[in-house]
Amino acid sequence: xSEELKVPTxxxxxxxxxxxxxxxxxxxSGSFDxxxxxxxxxxxxxxxxxxxxxxxxxxxxxxxxDPAKRAGNEFLFQMQAVTNIxxxxxxxIKSVVTACPHCFNTIKNEYPELGGNYQVMHHTQxxxxxxxxxxxxxxxxxxxxxxxxxxxPCYLGRANNVYEAPxxxxxxxxxxxxxxxxxxxxxxxxxxxxxxxFKEPEKGDKDVNIxxxxxxLQTQPxxxxxxxxxxNTMMTDGVKNKEKEDSLKVMDIAELIANAGDL
Amino acid sequence: xxxLPNVVFLVILITGIGYFARNVKKLVRNIKLxxxxxxxxxxxxxxxxxxxIALGQTKMVVRPIAGFLHVIxxxxxxxINIEVLEIIIDGIFGTHRVFxxxxxxxxxxxASFEVLALLVILAVVIFWLRRNIIRIKRFIKPEMKGWPKKxxxxxxxxxxxxxxxxxxxxxxxxxxxxLDTPHYTKAGLFPVSQFITSVFEGMSVNGIILVERIxxxxxxxxxxxxxxxxxxxxxxxxxxxxxxxxxxKLNKPGQFTNLEAVTREVKLMMDPNADxxxxxxxxxxxxxxxxxxxVMDLSKVQLLNAYTCTECGRxxxxxxANLTGKKLSPRKIMMDTRDRLxxxxxxxxxxxxxxxxxxRQLLGDFISPEELWACTSCNACVEACPVSIxxxxxxxNMRQYLVMEQSAAPSELNVMMGNIExxxxxxxxxxxxxxxxxxxx
Numbered sequence: 001x002s003e004e005l006k007v008p009t010x011x012x013x014x015x016x017x018x019x020x021x022x023x024x025x026x027x028x029s030g031s032f033d034x035x036x037x038x039x040x041x042x043x044x045x046x047x048x049x050x051x052x053x054x055x056x057x058x059x060x061x062x063x064x065x066d067p068a069k070r071a072g073n074e075f076l077f078q079m080q081a082v083t084n085i086x087x088x089x090x091x092x093i094k095s096v097v098t099a100c101p102h103c104f105n106t107i108k109n110e111y112p113e114l115g116g117n118y119q120v121m122h123h124t125q126x127x128x129x130x131x132x133x134x135x136x137x138x139x140x141x142x143x144x145x146x147x148x149x150x151x152x153p154c155y156l157g158r159a160n161n162v163y164e165a166p167x168x169x170x171x172x173x174x175x176x177x178x179x180x181x182x183x184x185x186x187x188x189x190x191x192x193x194x195x196x197x198f199k200e201p202e203k204g205d206k207d208v209n210i211x212x213x214x215x216x217l218q219t220q221p222x223x224x225x226x227x228x229x230x231x232n233t234m235m236t237d238g239v240k241n242k243e244k245e246d247s248l249k250v251m252d253i254a255e256l257i258a259n260a261g262d263l
Numbered sequence: 264x265x266x267l268p269n270v271v272f273l274v275i276l277i278t279g280i281g282y283f284a285r286n287v288k289k290l291v292r293n294i295k296l297x298x299x300x301x302x303x304x305x306x307x308x309x310x311x312x313x314x315x316i317a318l319g320q321t322k323m324v325v326r327p328i329a330g331f332l333h334v335i336x337x338x339x340x341x342x343i344n345i346e347v348l349e350i351i352i353d354g355i356f357g358t359h360r361v362f363x364x365x366x367x368x369x370x371x372x373x374a375s376f377e378v379l380a381l382l383v384i385l386a387v388v389i390f391w392l393r394r395n396i397i398r399i400k401r402f403i404k405p406e407m408k409g410w411p412k413k414x415x416x417x418x419x420x421x422x423x424x425x426x427x428x429x430x431x432x433x434x435x436x437x438x439x440x441x442l443d444t445p446h447y448t449k450a451g452l453f454p455v456s457q458f459i460t461s462v463f464e465g466m467s468v469n470g471i472i473l474v475e476r477i478x479x480x481x482x483x484x485x486x487x488x489x490x491x492x493x494x495x496x497x498x499x500x501x502x503x504x505x506x507x508x509x510x511x512k513l514n515k516p517g518q519f520t521n522l523e524a525v526t527r528e529v530k531l532m533m534d535p536n537a538d539x540x541x542x543x544x545x546x547x548x549x550x551x552x553x554x555x556x557x558v559m560d561l562s563k564v565q566l567l568n569a570y571t572c573t574e575c576g577r578x579x580x581x582x583x584a585n586l587t588g589k590k591l592s593p594r595k596i597m598m599d600t601r602d603r604l605x606x607x608x609x610x611x612x613x614x615x616x617x618x619x620x621x622x623r624q625l626l627g628d629f630i631s632p633e634e635l636w637a638c639t640s641c642n643a644c645v646e647a648c649p650v651s652i653x654x655x656x657x658x659x660n661m662r663q664y665l666v667m668e669q670s671a672a673p674s675e676l677n678v679m680m681g682n683i684e685x686x687x688x689x690x691x692x693x694x695x696x697x698x699x700x701x702x703x704x
Contacts, residue, residue, distance in 0.1 A: 007701040026697070028688040037700040044701075058698040062687030070640045071676050072554065072662030074522045076683060078529045109518035114526070154641040159517025185646055189583040194640030198679035198689055202637040205588030212583075 005044050009058040010091045020055040022126075023093045023118075025107065027100035028063050029229035035236065036099075036229035042258035043099050043123055049261065050135040054097075060087050066102040069110070071195035078114065081106075085116035095119040097126045099254060101155035101228045102193075108160070122156055124165040124227050124253050131172065142260050143173040149180055149221040151212065151235060152187030153228035166227045166253050173260050178219040188212050190234035197230050213238025224250045272354035272483075279487030286494035290570060293608040297563035301510055309509045312651070317508040322649040326577070329393075332386040336422070339383035340501065343376050343429070350483050360436075363450035373451035377433060380426045381455045387426070391419050401576030404585075406595040411574055414496045421489050428482040434459045435475035444468055500573035504650040507571040510564050511651030516642045519659055524551035525667075554663025557624040558604045561657060568652040569601035578644035578654060584637040591637035593644035593654035599629035600657060626661055635661050636673055 013020055024047065029036035047054050065080030084107075088096075096118045098104050108120035121129070130136045148170050156162045163184045170177045182188040191201065191208025201207055213235060216224050224239070226232040229252075236250045251259075302309075315321050320337060324330030352361045362369055394402045394415060402415070434456035439447040441460075463471050493499050500507075531537050555561050558569075578593035579585050585592050603625045610618055626632075638658045645653050665671045672680070679689045687694045 005701055007698065009698070026700075028690065031697045031700060032688060032690055032692045037703070040700055056698065059695050061697055062694065063683045063689060065683070067689050068680055068683055069519060070659070070662075071672060071680065072659065072664075072666035073672075073680050074525045074553065074663055075528065075667055076680055078521065078525050079532075080683065080687075082529055082533060105515075105517040109515050110521060113521050154639070154643075155517050158642040158646050160515055186581070186643075188586075189639045189641035189643065191583060191639060194638050195676055195679065196639050199636075199673050199675040201587075202584070202589045202591070202633055204584070204590075204637075208583045208587050208639065211587050 005041060006048070007044060007058075008055045009060075010055045010093075011058070011060065013055050014091060018053075019092070021053045022095045022097050022121075023088070023091075024054045024056050025064075025096050025098035025100075025103055026056055026061060027098055027103045027229070029233075030099055031061070033229060033233070035232060039099055039229060039232070039252040039254050042252065043254040045258050046127060046130070046136065046254060046261075050130045052130070052135070057087060064103040064106045066106045067195045067198060069106070070193065077110075081111055081114050081116070085111055085114055088116060088118065093118060095121070097121045097123055099123040099227075099229065099252070101153040101159075102230065105155040105159050122160075122162060122165065122227070124156070124169060125162065127254070127257055128165045128168055131169075136257075136261065138172045138257065138260055139174075143175045143223075143256060146173075146175045146222040147178050147220060148173070148175045148223045148225050148256075149178045149216050149219040150183070150225045150227075151180070151190065151216065151231055152183060153226070153231050154187065154189050154193050156227055157187050158185060166225070169253050169257060170225060173256060175223075178221060180215045180219055182215060188215060190228075190231040192230035192234045197233070207238075209234035209238040210241060213242055217242060217244065222248055223256070224248065225253055225256060226250060227253050266357075269355060269357050275484060275487065276351065276354065279484075279491060283487075283490050283494075286491065289608060289612070290494065290499075292611070293604050294563055294566045294570065296559050296604070296607065297561050297566040298559070299562050301563055302513075305513055308513060309511075312511060312513075313505055313509040316511075316649070316651060317504045320649075325647075325649070329575075332389055335379070335382045335386045336390075339379040339386075339426075342379055343383075345372065346376050346429070347483070347486060350479070354483065359446055360448050360450050363448045369450055370452040373433070374454050377430065377453060377455040380429050384423060384426045387419050387423050391416070394419075401580040404576065404579060404592060404594070406592055406598055407574070407576075411497065411598070414498075415574070417492075418496060418498050421485065421492070425482060425485050425489070428478045428485060430456045430459065432475055432478035432482055435463065435471050435478060438463045438471055439468070439475060442468055442471075444472070497572065497574045500571050500650060503567065503571040507567055508651045510567060512645075512653055512656075516645055520656070522553065522663065524553060552664070553667035554665070555657070555660040556626040556664045556668070558600060558607055560664070561600065561660060565600070565653070565657055565660075566604055568654075568657075569597050569604055571650055572597040572601065572652055573650075574598060575649070577647040577649065578652070581643040581647040583639055583641060583643065589634075589637040590631070591634040593658075596630060596634070596654045596657055597652060600625060603629050626664065630661065632665060632671065635665065 010023065026040055030040040062084055063080055064084065065077035068080065069077035096107055101122060104120060104122045107116065107118065131138065150166055150170060152163065167177060188211065189208055190212050216235065224235050226235055232250055232252055239245050239248060239250055320330070320334055323333050349360065349362050353359055393399050433453050436447060437453045437457055438460045440449045493502070552560055558566060572594065574594060576594050582591065582593050606623070607618065610621055635658055638655070640655060640659070642655060645655050682689050682691050686692060
C-alpha cells in the first residue's frame with residue numbers, strides 16, 4: 001500500500017484538453033479524516049484497476065453544503081452549492097461519483113434546482129456497474145464465509161432508495177451477509193446525520209451509535225460494512241465503546257472490494 | 264302528528280351535517296393560514312399515491328397486527344356506511360328497510376354488515392387492550408398524557424357503542440319479523456344478531472319495537488355526533504388521510520426544499536452587476552422570514568399534515584433520538600403544530616377573523632430548541648407514517664429560523680458553519696490541503 005497513487009485533477013486534464021469519464025467527488029471526510037482517507041484511496045485503487053478515466057477537483061472542491069443545510073443554514077448551503085456548481089459546470093462535468101452518501105444526496109437531489117445537473121452515483125452503485133461491465137472481477141478469497149453485516153446509511157437507503165447495490169457487492173465477495181434487526185427501509189441511523197456529526201448529542205439515555213452498534217453486534221459479525229464515512233466513524237466509536245475492536249472491523253464497501261482483489 | 268318523527272329526523276340530520284360543515288370551513292380556513300399553494304403538479308402520480316396509501320392501506324400493514332385490525336375497522340367503517348344511507352332514507356320518508364326489494368343482494372349486504380360489525384367490535388376491544396392493558400410503549404409516551412389518551416379511548420368506546428347499537432337494532436328487527444309484526448318487512452340475513460334475539464323472549468311486541476326504535480335512533484344520532492366529534496379529536500384522519508396522501512411529498516425523501524427567499528439573496532450576492540448600495544424600492548414587500556417560528560410560517564401542506572395526524576406514534580417509535588431517550592418525538596411535533604394552529608384559529612374566531620397577537624408562537628411555547636436539535640434528519644419518521652406526514656420538514660424549517668433569523672445554533676454547529684464559510688470544510692483544515700491525501704502513504 002506504499003506506492004503513490006496517481007490522482008489526476010480536473011485542472012490538469014482540462015489543461016491537457018482531456019475529459020474524464022467521471023468526476024470523483026472526494027468530500028470533506030474523504031479528504032481530511034484519517035479513517036475516511038483510507039476509503040478514498042481504496043476507491044481510487046479500484047478506479048485504476050478498472051481503467052476508469054477519472055479526476056478529482058482537488059483544491060477546487062468545497063463542502064457540498066449538506067451539514068449546513070441540515071443544520072438550518074440554508075444561506076450557507078446555497079452559497080456552497082452555487083460555488084461548486086460554477087466550478088463543475090465550468091469543467092463541463094456530466095457524471096459524478098462519490099463515496100459519501102451526504103454529498104451524493106445533496107448533489108443529486110438539491111443541486112439541480114440551483115443549476116447543477118449531473119448524473120450522480122454513489123460508489124457502491126458505480127462499483128456494481130464496473131462489475132457488470134466486466135471492468136473489475138471479484139474473487140471473494142479474503143472474505144469467503146465471513147459474516148458481514150451491512151449498516152444502511154440513511155442518505156443512501158431511505159433518502160434515495162439504494163439498498164441493493166451495497167448488498168450485491170457483499171454477496172459477490174462470497175461472504176455471508178447477515179442482516180440486523182433494523183435494516184433497509186427500517187435501518188436505524190448511526191447518529192451522525194442532520195449535522196449531529198459536529199455536535200454533542202442532546203441529553204438522553206444512550207447515544208444513537210451505541211444503540212446501532214448493539215444491533216450490529218447481535219448479528220455476531222466479523223465485519224460491519226459501512227458505505228458512508230460518517231457512519232464509519234460512528235460505528236467504529238461504538239465498537240470501541242463495546243471493546244470489540246480486536247474481534248471485528250468496521251470497513252467501507254470500497255475497502256472490502258479493494259482488499260478482496262488484493263489491490 | 265304522524266310526520267313528527269320525520270321532521271325530528273330531518274332537523275337532527277340537518278343540524279348534524281350543518282354543524283360539521285361549519286367545522287370543515289374552519290379547518291380549511293386554518294390550513295389556508297399556511298404559506299404557498301397546495302401542489303398542483305403530477306396529478307396522476309398523486310392519485311396513485313392516494314389510492315395505494317390511503318385507500319389501499321399499504322403502509323398500515325407494514326406492522327401486521329395493528330395493520331390487520333385497522334383494515335377491519337376501516338372496511339367496517341366504509342361498508343357499514345352503506346347502511347347509513349338506508350337509515351337516512353328511512354328516517355326522512357318514514358319507510359322501513361327501503362332497500363329490502365334488492366332481495367338476495369340485500370341479504371348479502373346485511374349479512375356482511377353484521378359480520379363486519381362483529382369483527383369491528385373484536386378489533387376495537389383488542390385496540391383497547393393494546394392501549395390500556397398491554398400498554399404498548401408508543402401509546403404511553405409523555406405527549407400522550409391527558410386529553411390525547413382520553414381522546415383515543417373515547418373513540419374506541421364510541422365505535423364499540425355504535426356497533427352494539429347496530430346489532431341490537433338488527434336483533435330486535437329480526438325478532439319482530441319472526442313475530443310477523445306489521446311494518447317490519449321480512450328482509451335481511453342476520454348471521455350475528457340472530458344469536459341475541461333470545462334476550463327478547465317474554466318481551467311484548469311493543470317492548471321489542473321500543474328497543475328497535477331506541478337502537479335505531481341512537482345509532483344514527485351517534486353517527487352524527489361522532490362526525491362532529493372528529494374536528495375536536497385526533498380522528499380527522501379518516502377524512503384527511505385522503506387529501507394528505509394526495510399532497511404528500513413526491514421527491515426523494517432526502518431532497519429538502521431549497522428556500523426560494525434564500526436563492527434570491529444568493530443570486531443577488533453572486534451577481535457582478537448588482538448595485539451593493541441599492542436601497543429596496545419604496546413599495547417593495549418586506550423580505551420573507553427565513554424558516555418558521557409559528558404555524559403561519561409553515562406551508563399549507565404541513566398544516567394539513569398536522570390535522571391529519573392520528574397520534575399512532577409509529578414515527579416516534581422509529582425515531583433514533585426518541586429511542587435513545589432524547590426529548591424529540593416527531594409525533595409531538597405534529598401534535599404541537601395542530602394545537603398551536605387551533606389556538607390561532609380560536610383567536611381568529613374570537614376576534615372576527617383578525618389575528619390579535621397573543622405573544623405566543625410554535626417555537627418555544629410548544630416546541631423547544633432541544634427537541635429540534637436532537638433530530639438526525641434520518642427520515643425514519645417520514646418512512647414510518649402510514650399517511651405521508653412529514654415531521655422532518657417542520658423540524659428543518661424551525662432550525663432555519665433558529666439559525667438564520669436568531670443565530671441560535673448550538674455553539675459547536677456555529678464552529679462547523681464558520682469552518683465551511685472560511686475553508687470549505689466543516690473542520691478547520693485549509694482548502695489548499697484538500698488533495699494531500701493523494702501523497703500520503
